[in-house]
Amino acid sequence: MSDTAMEPGQGGAAPLPVAHDMSEVRDWIALLKPRVMSLVVFSGLVGLLVAPGALLMNPVLAATAILCIAVAAGAAGAINMWYDRDIDAVMRRTAKRPIPDGRIAPAAALAFGLWLSVGSVVLMWMATNVAAAAVLAGSIGFYVFVYTMWLKRRTPQNIVIGGAAGAFPPVIGWAAVTGDITLVPILMFAIIFFWTPPHFWALSLWAHDDYARAGVPMLPVTAGARETRRQVMIYTVLLVPVGLAPWAVGFSSLAYAAVAMVLGAMFLRHALAVLRDAQDEAGRSLTKDAPAKACFRFSLTYLFVLFAALAADRLAFGA
Structure with missing residues (x-):
């Protein structure tokens, strides 16, 4: 089909830029x-x-x-x-x-x-x-x-x-x-807060050249790839127990805790792969299958699945 519409009665002489409008x-x-x-x-x-x-x-x-x-x-x-x-x-x-x-x-x-x-x-x-x-x-x-x-x-x-x-x-x-705001929403806040650095620093390892060109002081630009990879590992280690906090305070069941532990172990595996990967040092660019790219992608899966598990657990066992 055409990307344009015709004016009524114009015999197709005056197309309207529908595609442009969209x-x-x-x-x-x-x-x-x-x-x-x-x-x-x-x-x-x-x-x-x-x-x-x-x-x-x-x-x-x-x-x-x-x-x-x-x-x-x-x-x-x-x-x-x-x-x-x-x-x-x-x-x-x-x-x-x-x-x-x-x-x-x-x-x-x-x-x-x-x-x-x-x-x-x-x-x-x-x-x-x-x-x-x-x-x-x-x-x-x-x-x-x-x-x-x-x-x-x-x-x-x-x-x-x-x-x-x-x-x-x-x-x-x-x-x-x-x-009001009580302990549980604060714990959910904390999960996202500790999740953000390993999520975004994994991306910044991939987009290092862009940030350097723009003069944005992202960690890989100011401290180097090695320190950034170390920080990804540190924050992932901190994130795992925070992800278990809703269960620890009695808000969720053991089913949620099991999901959180599995997801945490998988995130740690990705962070460890990032820590061990040195291909971004000495000015080299990351390859398409770099651990940092895989870690960034998994971090999104981690948060979506963890929060979905929290909601499902609460609706099934605690509503």
């Missing part, structure tokens, strides 16, 4: 960082599902809370792209983003992000409670001001501290149901 829509969606949003939405949903009283919550309000989490994450992503447009332009994996590629004006992207930020927080407040809205606003502010504008370009610890921004969604989901 590409513009895709550009606005790309500003929201949909791949990152999927993980945010999922962890927020798990926080909501495991909260006491979740099964009694109005499904419309529950869906609205998840929508607000998604929109807020997208809003923060859009503002991040607006602020980082200069370094995005010199990094291969980001140069084709809508702003550095000239498809969306920076001011328009900023306005888009600001409106979505305000709208998501206000709607969360109206649909659920002030606690959920406050944590949602805090998560946006932390990602934009603390991570994007302050830490990212100043310290190799940007991912460690800034990782807190991505750890808020399960807390928000829990607060949307209960109106």
Whole structure:
């Protein structure tokens, strides 16, 4: 089929640029960082599902809370792209983003992000409670001001501290149901917090040249590949017991603990492979099958499966 539509009565003389219109829509969606949003939405949903009283919550309000989490994450992503447009332009994996590629004006992207930020927080407040809205606003502010504008370009610890921004969604989901924050959402926060460094540093080993070109002080750039691989191992070791914490405090059953232990052992195996791999030293680039790439991919599987197991366990044994 043609990529264009025809004006009625024009005999095909005046095609409308439907394909162009759709590409513009895709550009606005790309500003929201949909791949990152999927993980945010999922962890927020798990926080909501495991909260006491979740099964009694109005499904419309529950869906609205998840929508607000998604929109807020997208809003923060859009503002991040607006602020980082200069370094995005010199990094291969980001140069084709809508702003550095000239498809969306920076001011328009900023306005888009600001409106979505305000709208998501206000709607969360109206649909659920002030606690959920406050944590949602805090998560946006932390990602934009603390991570994007302050830490990212100043310290190799940007991912460690800034990782807190991505750890808020399960807390928000829990607060949307209960109106408060207790030990369990803090433990879910901690899981994502300790998961973020090995996840992102494995990626940064792969994207070392991009970060060096852009002058972003990621750990491989400032401390070298060997130290980064060591830190991936350290944080993975710390993550494994944190992943077991919901069981340790009696919130989940032994079934969840078994899943967490298996996943933790698999993550440790990947981290150990990264630690032992020296192909990224002496300026050499990683191959496509490098352990760092495999570790990054598995880290995504780890978090999705771990949180899915927590939700399934709670719904089956503790609701």
